[in-house]
Amino acid sequence: MEHQFRVVIIGAGIAGLSCAKYLIENGIDDFVILEAHDQIGGRCQTMQLLDHQLELGAESLHGEISNNPLYRLAEEHHLIDIDDRGSDRDDCYHDEEAESIDEDVIDEVRKVYDEILEKKVAAYPYENYPDISLGEFVSAEIEQYINIKKVILDKDELDEQQKVIDWLSKQHPYLNTIGCNKLTDVSVQGWNSLERLPSNNQYNDEAVYMYGGFSNFLQTVFADQLNENQIELNTIVKRVSIREEEQYVDIEIIKNNQELITTYQAKHVVCTQSVGCLKQSMHQMFIPPLPHAKRMCIQKLAFGTVNKIYLGYSQPFWDVDFQTFNFLWDTNDNDTELQLECFAKTSFTSDWCKSITGFHVHPRLPNVLVTRISGEAAKYIETIPDDLLAMAFQELLYHFYPDNQTPKPEQLIRSRWFNEPFIRGSHTFIKIGSSMHDIKQLAVPWPNKPAKPLILFAGEGTHERFYGTVHGAYMTGIREAKRIIELY
Template identity: 35%
Template sequence: MATPHDLFDTLLASARAFCGSKEPPAPSVGQYLRTEIARRVPALGRGEEDAQRLQLAALATCFKLECCISGTHSMDLVALEPFGEYVSLPGLDCTFPGGYSGLPDHMLSALPEGSVLLNKAVRTIWWQGSFREEGDEARDFPIRVECEDGDTFLADHVIVTVPLGFLKERHQDFFQPPLPKRKAEAIRRLGFGTNNKIFLEFEQPFWEPQQQLLEVVWEDESPLEEPSANLEANWFKKLTGFVVLQPHGHVLCGFIAGEESEYMETLSDAEVLSTMTRVLRTLTGNPRLPAPRSVLRSRWHSASYTRGSYSYVAVGSSGDDIDVLAQPLPEDPKDPRPLQLLFPGEATHRTFYSTTHGALLSGWREAERLNQLFKAPGPAPQL
């Protein structure tokens, strides 16, 4: 008999197969999965109810993990037809030895000193204008970037790398004139959700040395039933489990997505630590399990320049919206001042959205647009 994980993986693979379908069987991945689960986990005979209940409970955990991967509150929000466009990059996850800052630090090392300014929050990007430096009437620029501290910068081209969550909340006043309707609609339709990590540090590990994962399954849950809407009482139940962080050996990393994750951000460290201690004591059956000595968690939704973690293709949107979001402005390719605004970012990569490599590749894509614009015409080919 297939395990719940095997069944869920099989159903996910079949969900991806509807890519390009004119009439997918359901609007969302969640609805499709639930219909298939109800069909494949039929009512069992007397004496087998417990086995069915546990199978459904494990499948509920699979749903939560997929919410973390997709960066969504519910798989009911993720569109079924374009789901298969996403491509998983082969190979293992890459962990930077000195932390994530190693990636931008490496990039910055190639730039002249002083060329990157920090703590310069931007209030408004004025484009399609005619702006001049004071005292220089000979040259005008189409763009003026106005910072919250009052400083301004004039430019021919601006690469806008803010997350989709920020654009959803601020694009109407962040760009002047406002973005064209087509791009504004793509921003509205695409999905953007929250996936947070909770790190717990222990004096001593309470798990086996070879253990890599502690999965959380709540026996009273089922993907075929509506989860509790009481965030205060049940937010921790959205937790999928904990990964043992190597080589530390005494740190667990938990994952939690959606509205429960956003609620977690409003709690104090002490409240999160206390709840995680209670969850782990329940999970292990050990009421005297020592509490973690420290907790650290991300707060992607609360951060005003992100407002969440990463994008997904929501019901009502498609990969075409990703392409529209990626298109530079002005829209007219014959505009005498092209490529004023360029839009890289994970939400602008049609097959690698939600990933760091998608963000990186989209940045190279926009840099290449400018390279092509500035490229001097080469010598005429020899006939």
Template identity: 30%
Template sequence: MSSLSHRGREARIVIVGAGFAGLSAAETLVKAGFQNVQVLEAMGRLGGRIHTTRPFSENIIELGANWIHGQKGNPLFQLAQEHGLLSEGDSARIMCQPHSVTSHDYFFREDGTQIPTEDVDEVCCFFRQLTSRAFESELEERHNGLSFGGYLDSAFSESPLATLNDGPKVFEWCKRIECTDEASSSLYDVSVSQLGFYIALEGGFFNCLGPGGYQALLDLLLKSLPPEAVLKNQAVETVQWDLKAEEQGQEQWCPVRVVCENGESYEADHVIVTVSLGVLKERARTMFTPALPKSKLCAVERLGFGTVDKIYLQFSERFWPEDCAGIQLVWNQGPEDKDVYSCDCEGESWKDTWFKKICGFDTVARHPTVLCGWITGREALYMESLKDSEVRDVCVRLLKSFTGWSVPEVSRVLVSRWGHDPYVCGSYTFIPPGVNAVREHEALAAPLPAESRYPKRKPLQVLFAGEATHVNFYTTTHGAYLSGVREAQRLISHYTDKTMNSSECT
């Protein structure tokens, strides 16, 4: 019979970060019987890259993560389903598929004319076929050494669709949309050969949450924790680990010490670090004493971490048709075009056309007069530096020039700024060309020190969780959640008494 040892119940565990990774780790530990679990959150709110807010009405807006990706094997989908937190009905289905072209999407050329849906669908269908081959590791040998963008360009150039008048322009739109999935400035920054390690779970790719949004799922996790277990406004400055001291002539291992920016400190037997890869890129070399091993620092450096932002516009009245689920912008020459990207990547001229990275404006569930624009990469970071009013004016100009419709006054604008958030520094992970995804994800997830490699050292002093540490589910909320459970289970296994009772021996 296996049970948590007394030493385990008394073990002090500090968790850095109260996103899905940190809260799932805390919940798992508390349910297993650990009695000293403390979660430290740098922000004044909980959730990390989950940010459910109500700026326009009593209905929610998601500034961060929007959907649950997949169903089978997805613990967040199962949790939402069990507690009745999912949206239902046709309207929810439409709102949950912003990156899937349907008859409800209106595509406009730069000259203000509309592209027939059947023409758009033909190109988008081919684009989905190409991306599916990449994610299912069905690439031809000649494509393996290319970037994601290079592979797509090569395959598309051989298609008859490349000769159609709108074909290349719609294909560029598809690439811009894919950038929001990859959180990259360009698909030329993403490895195509490593995409196959990402696993898309079965079921609807976009599963919408109901009126409570992602906050309702966070609340379920928080209910299982003692109120005092989670502290806000506790930004961690340093994690001091692998420390030794002399006591009565003998060398003793000291507890791990977590020091916050406000001067408060916490001693622990184990610390689970769940900060984003973006934060690690900024602070990995200064946040830990002694320094992290080279393998982990290299993983932090080699993995990509990009920014995806949203621009919410609330209008005084609805001006788009009832059957319109999105206004998509198709440029004559977009920022994802290889020649344009190659010319601009070293210069600053792209800042003059940052708005070309906005794919379009989608309708928002339960908000009849709100549109949401998506922007990613370096253009998103530049947009974050602008005033809300300037972003608003540019978006209104785009809507007017592309559609030719009469666009009413914007009553309110809400812009996310994940790239400049000091406690996030971006949105989620991608794999650059030349990077071994499995090796770097595993190096990032490796605990310090590992039990088996360093038997004389105090084991599992610092553990790591978060979407960037998951080989197959990086970028996703369920990847973050499962990584927290993984590290909690690592500690549970470490403290479990594996003894058998007499009945099991006979």
């Protein structure tokens, strides 16, 4: 036996790092974190562009110092970075005919949509009703609104409203934290269990970022508190074998892509892999297999994908009085789908395009445009080469905003979360057929004996109220560290 530890933590994302930090603060330093990638962070990943940071994963802090522990940590380390410049620039909304849509229409529909998501969905009495999808619920509420509008609006005006509804259903700030393919995949009961942190902080409603990016935050607050030998990068866990009678666990690893397998031994293993990673690896990784109830909850939970794309230009080609350039697609399914010319002699299709809802100017890089894409479309464009994807975005921008002489971007920086082999997506969400009880079940140690937990589970997918969030992942790492500390 080469190495023995009290605790082995799988994964150096924020759940694994918070677990390690809490163990050290409470007198346990006999542990190691095993990370498959060549850097810490998991789904928090910062890239440098000029003197600014681009976040490929987590970007800003939710809530405020009273309800988000990450907020407090960032303030303690003087890492709060406020985008306090505000913006008096305008938002631009064009449809497929490049016709402008009045912002008053946008504001009216957005207000209705917000009321549905924030008030009516939250009041849904799920104890007394069968579960339905969030898409069905929102559609039923929107239909009532449209029926009222039919009395006073003509067909063109109704079509315009429908375009706005479709646009909101793809890009609403609440919804693009899920990564689902469509809202009919999402359980209303599950949506109700996701808690959004209210914000009434001293910075008003300005976006709250981390100075130097999330990667700097993780390095400063967590990794710098650990000894160098307590994090092993480029270390892939192949097998986790429970020796329940002997009360220890064998962990077989491969380091630096070599074939040689090394075995570590631990009294406890904290698994912080994503739900997407567990879906892919659980059958081969655990010996004996995970209990049936735990395997079922992993299979039932959904793991979505949200990817970010940054387009860099030497200088803005757009009117600098505008902050966003939104795409409001035609919702008439009988119309011909857009076919990008740049794909004409390739095997790639243009079906994913309608998942792009537009671009906004990066708040601190005035020559960079940013967009997000989620669901199956996000997975699909990961297969498109950078150069070809850059041409596709050039076409899309010109299609909706032909008055701008759109050049090909000089830089394209993007995330590819689905094809990260040890992540396989970006966000856990509760789909139809699953519930918060599956998240609770995933969080249960194995064996489920309070005095003898050998395998423990952490990560955003194990927090029933804050799944899909960085603060949720952080809290679960501490939860499992406390569970271990109480044993000693």
